[in-house]
Amino acid sequence: xxxxxxxxxxxxxxxxxxxxxxxxxxxxxxxxxxxxxxxxxxxxxxxxxxxxxxxxxxxxxxxxxxxxxxxxxxxxxxxxxxxxxxxxxxxxxxxxxxxxxxxxxxxxxxxxxxxxxxxxxxxxxxxxxxxxxxxxxxxxxxxxxxxxxxxxxxxxxxxxxxxxxxxxxxxxxxxxxxxxxxxxxxxxxxxxxxxxxxxxxxxxxxxxxxxxxxxxxxxxxxxxxxxxxxxxxxxxxxxxxxxxxxxxxxxxxxxxxxxxxxxxxxxxxxxxxxxxxxxxxxxxxxxxxxxxxxxxxxxxxxxxxxxxxxxxxxxxxxxxxxxxxxxxxxxxxxxxxxxxxxxxxxxxxxxxxxxxxxxxxxxxxxxxxxxxxxxxxxxxxxxxxxxxxxxxxxxxxxxxxxxxxxxxxxxxxxxxxxxxxxxxxxxxxxxxxxxxxxxxxxxxxxxxxxxxxxxxxxxxxxxxxxxxxxxxxxxxxxxxxxxxxxxxxxxxxxxxxxxxxxxxxxxxxxxxxxxxxxxxxxxxxxxxxxxxxxxxxxxxxxxxxxxxxxxxxxxxxxxxxxxxxxxxxxxxxxxxxx
Numbered sequence: 183x184x185x186x187x188x189x190x191x192x193x194x195x196x197x198x199x200x201x202x203x204x205x206x207x208x209x210x211x212x213x214x215x216x217x218x219x220x221x222x223x224x225x226x227x228x229x230x231x232x233x234x235x236x237x238x239x240x241x242x243x244x245x246x247x248x249x250x251x252x253x254x255x256x257x258x259x260x261x262x263x264x265x266x267x268x269x270x271x272x273x274x275x276x277x278x279x280x281x282x283x284x285x286x287x288x289x290x291x292x293x294x295x296x297x298x299x300x301x302x303x304x305x306x307x308x309x310x311x312x313x314x315x316x317x318x319x320x321x322x323x324x325x326x327x328x329x330x331x332x333x334x335x336x337x338x339x340x341x342x343x344x345x346x347x348x349x350x351x352x353x354x355x356x357x358x359x360x361x362x363x364x365x366x367x368x369x370x371x372x373x374x375x376x377x378x379x380x381x382x383x384x385x386x387x388x389x390x391x392x393x394x395x396x397x398x399x400x401x402x403x404x405x406x407x408x409x410x411x412x413x414x415x416x417x418x419x420x421x422x423x424x425x426x427x428x429x430x431x432x433x434x435x436x437x438x439x440x441x442x443x444x445x446x447x448x449x450x451x452x453x454x455x456x457x458x459x460x461x462x463x464x465x466x467x468x469x470x471x472x473x474x475x476x477x478x479x480x481x482x483x484x485x486x487x488x489x490x491x492x493x494x495x496x497x498x499x500x501x502x503x504x505x506x507x508x509x510x511x512x513x514x515x516x517x518x519x520x521x522x523x524x525x526x527x528x529x530x531x532x533x534x535x536x537x538x539x540x541x542x543x544x545x546x547x548x549x550x551x552x553x554x555x556x557x558x559x560x561x562x563x564x565x566x567x568x569x570x571x572x573x574x575x576x577x578x579x580x581x582x583x584x585x586x587x588x589x590x591x592x593x594x595x596x597x598x599x600x601x602x603x604x605x606x607x608x609x610x611x612x613x614x615x616x617x618x619x620x621x622x623x624x625x626x627x628x629x630x631x632x633x634x635x636x637x638x639x640x641x642x643x644x645x646x647x648x649x650x651x652x653x654x655x656x657x658x659x660x661x662x663x664x665x666x667x668x669x670x671x672x673x674x675x676x677x678x679x680x681x682x683x684x685x686x687x688x689x690x691x692x693x694x695x696x697x698x699x700x701x702x703x704x705x706x707x708x709x710x711x712x713x714x715x716x717x718x719x720x721x722x723x724x725x726x727x728x729x730x731x732x733x734x735x736x737x738x739x740x741x742x743x744x745x746x747x748x749x750x751x752x753x754x755x756x757x758x759x760x
Contacts, residue, residue, distance in 0.1 A: 200676075207677035209247035211703075212238050216255055218699070228262050232352040232378050233693050235259055235403075239376035241684050242401035249401070251426040256406040259381035266353050267360060270388040279639065280367030280390070282315045283307075283341075286359070288322045288374035292329045292527065295552045296396045300372050301335040302438040306635075308338040310628045317341035317366070321359055321379050324348050356382035363389055368642060370394055371404050380404045390642045394435065395422060399574040405430060410642045415551065417578040421663065431641045435634050436581065437552060439559055439625040452537035463493060463603045464538050466562070468501040468553045469545030471508045480547035480569065480592055483509050490516040492600045498543075499535060501526050536560040540610055541602050546595070549577030549588075555625060558582060558617035563610055565589070565599050573663045581624040585616050676717065678707035682724045686731060697732045704728065 219234035235255055241247070285304070290297045304316040316339045318332065323345055333343040346358055360383040363369055369391045371380055384391055384407040393408035398418030405411060405427040412435035413419035422432050453460050474482045486509075489496050496519060503522035505513065513520045526532045542557035544550060544566040554577055558564045566577040566588035577588055589595040602610060623629055685692060685700045708725050 204245055204677045204680065205248050207680050208241055208245040209249075211681055212242055212247050212252075214703075215241065216252070216258070218696075219255075219258055223258060223262060228266055229352055230693065230695060231262060232259065232382070233696055236376050236378050237684070237692055237696055239378065239401065239403045240687070240690060241680075243375040243397075244684060244687075245680065246401060249425065250421065251402065251405055253406065253427065256381050256403060256427075259378050259403075260385035260406065262353075263356060263382035263385035267357055267382070267385070270360070270364070270386065279643065281313060282366045283317070283368050283370060284363055284366040285316060285318045285370045285372060286363075286380065287318060287320050287372045288377040288379075289326060290318075290320055290323065290328055290332055291326065293525070296372055297329060297332060298552075299394075299396060299437055301332050302440045303370075303635075304335040304339060304341070305440055306438050306627060306631055308335070310631050312339075315340045317344060319344040319346070319359065319362060321346050321355060322348070322374075322377065352378065352382070355379055359383040360388070368392065368639075371408070372396060373404055375400050375402045377403060380407055392638060392642050393430070398422065402426075410638055412638050415578040416580050417573060424663075431644075433634075433638045433641055435638050436624050436630070437555060438630050438635075439555060439621065441559060441622060441626045448537050452534045456534055456538055458497065458499075458538055461495070462497045463495045464540050465489065465496055465498045465543055465599060465603070466501070466535055466539035466541070466557070467498065467543040467545060468557070469548075469550045470502055471504075473545035473548040473550060474500075474503065475508055475548075477547050477569070477572075480567075482546045483512050485546060485592060485596060486512060486520050487516060488596045489599060490519050492596065493603050496603055497521060499523060499539070501532070501535060536562060540607070541565060541599060543599060544577055544588075548575045551577050551579055554579065554582065555621055558614075559621045559626070561611070561614040561618040563602055563613045564617055565595065565602070567592075567595050581620050582617065585620050586613075679704060679721050679724055682721075682728045686724060686727045694732055697728065701725075701728055701732065 215234050215238035219231045219238065222228075222231035222234055235258060238252075238255060242249070242252070285300050287297070287300060290300075300318065304318075307314050307316055316336055318336050318341070320328065320343070325348075328343070328345065336343055344362060346355055350358070356379050359379055363383065366389060369384070369389050371391060371393045373380060375397050380391070381403060387407055387409065390410075391408045392410045392412055393402075393404055394412050394414075395402060395418060396414060398413055398415065398421065408427075408430040410433055411422055411426065411430045412433050413422050414435065414437050416434070419432055419434055450460055453462075453464070458464065476482065486498055489498060498520045500520065500522045502525060503509070504524050505522055509520075509522075513522065523535075526535065536557065537560075539557075539562050542554070542562040542564045544554045544564065546567050547569055549566055549568075554564050554566055558581075564582060564586070566579075566582065566586075568577070568588040568590045569575045570590050589598055602613075624633065681700045682704045685697055704725055708721055
């Protein structure tokens with residue numbers, strides 16, 4: 183793991199102060215939610231107790247409160263499961279290599295990185311462990327369509343896709359999850375960090391559970407029911423050992439990739455199909471817009487301008503970014519040599535971009551490990567960035583570090599890319615080949631399975647005691663983990679309306695009692711604790727949305743109709759007067 187010299191880390195005191203204020207508020211609200219959950223459980227309101235637990239976990243996921251695991255929260259969910267589901271009547275799993283696996287997901291998405299991981303995992307086993315059967319269970323899909331390719335992966339092993347009915351009460355969902363799981367030898371969790379169902383359904387671990395900690399930089403539920411916790415990178419494993427549940431075995435399990443044999447060749451043909459200049463130098467980057475938003479003194483737009491000034495032939499292609507978000511006008515400012523192309527869902531089209539590229543730049547300043555590994559697998563030289571005072575944003579890849587370590591300041595990053603762009607193409611291809619070979623060894627096919635997955639499965643079927651799971655400790659150590667738990671967005675948020683922001687999250691729904699409680703706890707900050715930061719109108723709008731969310735939908739629709747009629751009539755009268 184990288185060790186940073188404190189004298190090399192720039193001072194970001196105002197940012198850190200804002201982030202620390204947000205963290206303190208998140209920890210305070212987490213404790214309040216946990217107490218409310220305990221009270222609801224004591225009053226025989228298990229569904230409400232689960233909702234409070236889910237709210238607390240969502241809060242800790244979105245704004246890290248200074249810890250990554252809560253034994254108290256997980257044990258409360260286990261007690262709910264024990265009280266309302268009862269002991270398992272199924273025979274215990276035998277201590278032999280499992281043949282039937284159930285991969286449990288909260289939800290699956292066409293663009294979801296963790297969804298691709300599940301598909302790649304199963305496809306690798308379909309080739310290199312043909313006797314195994316892998317099925318997928320989706321517990322909380324809602325109205326989002328399932329990607330067809332995910333079901334095809336399971337079918338290759340003779341497995342099936344199972345989708346639980348949306349809208350069922352939590353205890354009924356947990357009972358169904360538990361019942362369906364009894365048909366399998368082992369469970370693999372690929373869940374959202376705030377998913378309470380595994381803690382309820384597997385409170386006594388009726389089947390061996392492997393928790394694949396794909397979101398290793400945030401708080402997670404589900405650790406207490408795991409026999410093995412698998413981390414995807416060295417930093418994640420170090421944090422898991424230090425800050426998460428102690429009893430489950432901790433292993434490394436890097437992200438699985440599928441090698442399609444696609445080395446980036448045929449550059450001229452790819453550029454012709456994409457309408458790109460044949461004699462240009464192409465730098466490619468891929469990521470969600472939020473990964474490129476400026477943080478501290480790290481600015482992607484400044485980086486683009488420096489590259490364009492340093493090499494008049496360079497064109498920068500950005501997949502995932504649009505003309506308007508998050509850098510409107512940047513392309514014009516560099517003479518059209520920054521080209522945001524938006525989302526590319528077509529895999530064949532994406533292959534063309536990889537083939538057209540001379541170098542790959544990881545998302546800046548918030549790296550994307552999966553995207554960097556994909557680019558390396560295509561044989562493209564990969565430039566990464568390590569934010570010195572933000573360990574959570576390090577693209578920590580034991581696979582890529584021996585080939586080329588990430589740079590830790592913007593000038594070094596730009597200088598290295600410009601150096602690569604000056605190289606003859608043969609030298610870039612040689613470096614790209616080294617990146618590709620490294621990824622093949624640790625992330626692909628039989629090598630990934632024998633080196634990483636098989637030892638994890640051996641650990642899974644070996645006996646262990648899960649009855650006294652406790653955290654290793656929650657002491658933050660900035661020397662080992664600089665900026666522990668801080669994210670790029672925390673410093674841009676504000677603590678006085680944290681509850682409101684979480685409760686009106688468009689991806690989540692919480693019952694009316696939690697929303698009403700949130701209103702009362704948001705009134706004081708709204709009226710008395712706001713600061714002169716120019717966001718008073720935004721705060722008021724957020725609070726209004728929270729209040730409106732407590733009103734039944736039928737009433738809200740009627741109010742909208744009445745308001746619309748009034749304004750339409752007013753507009754009609756004013757036009758008649760004119």
